[in-house]
Amino acid sequence: MKDAGAPKAIEVTDLVVEFDRKRVLDHLSLDVRAGEILGLVGASGAGKSVLLRTMLGLTPKRQGRIAIFGVDRDKATLQELQTLERRWGVLYQQGALFSSLTVFQNIEFPIREYLRTPQRLMREIANAKLEMVGLKPEDGDKLPSELSGGMTKRVALARALALDPAIVFLDEPTSGLDPIAAREFGVLIRTLQRTLGLTVFMVTHEIEALRTICDRIAALAGGRIVAIGSMSQVLETEDPWVKSYFRGVRSAPPSAPATP
Structure with missing residues (x-):
């Protein structure tokens, strides 16, 4: 403490x-x-x-x-x-993922908002954040509707960590x-x-x-x-x-x- x-x-x-x-x-x-x-x-x-x-x-x-x-x-x-x-990064109740965006696109969203980053680098960052929360690269192309509750929370946490807060x-x-x-x-x-x-x-x-x-x-x-x-x-x-x-x-x- x-x-x-x-x-x-x-x-x-x-x-x-x-x-x-x-x-x-x-x-x-x-x-x-x-x-x-x-x-x-x-x-x-x-x-x-x-x-x-x-x-x-x-x-x-x-x-x-x-x-x-x-x-x-x-x-x-x-x-x-x-x-x-x-x-700072935020994980909202129920994850609050964008339903029309893939997992990768959800994680990349704050990077697009705040930084000018090439797409290739954004994808590398998103992959790293997925691994950080215990998910696999192949999960990145899924839509939120294809995720379990636990996976949704992990993706939301990965997005919250996208800018290294x-x-x-x-x-x-x-x-x-x-x-x-x-x-x-x-x-x-x-x-x-x-x-x-x-x-x-x-x-x-x-x-x-x-x-x-x-x-x-x-x-x-x-x-x-x-x-x-x-x-x-x-x-x-x-x-x-x-x-x-x-x-x-x-x-x-x-x-x-x-x-x-």
């Missing part, structure tokens, strides 16, 4: 987000340390994905500050924001997978994080992923972070939602660590 003195990759301060006067995030503050995997957990509709999308600039905020690698989104120039966007945002990366596939994907995330030195911000509702993948856990309830720390530290909180959600975890047998 990264210590408290580690540099901050993401800083969220006093964040407020509202929809039709309904406050979803209420003066929320959260730091993500460089090189860690932080898991965000909360009830359905609590605002987990809203927080992620606000960090990315896809959802407007009413107030607050978001800084990534020290770059304040509100003060950054357009060029600074574009440079910043090249430093420093931060990866994962929105429910193991949802919809059977327990074996979910565990394998968790091992993959942990392996890539360690190998590439990634910072990972992961939204999840799965306790097993929180237990085996994450360095720290942040619990979101009532629009704010009500607990943050290691699993053992979070289990010590007196917040009613957290106690209810993690009921039984304290007495459950420890899982094997998510290592390759």
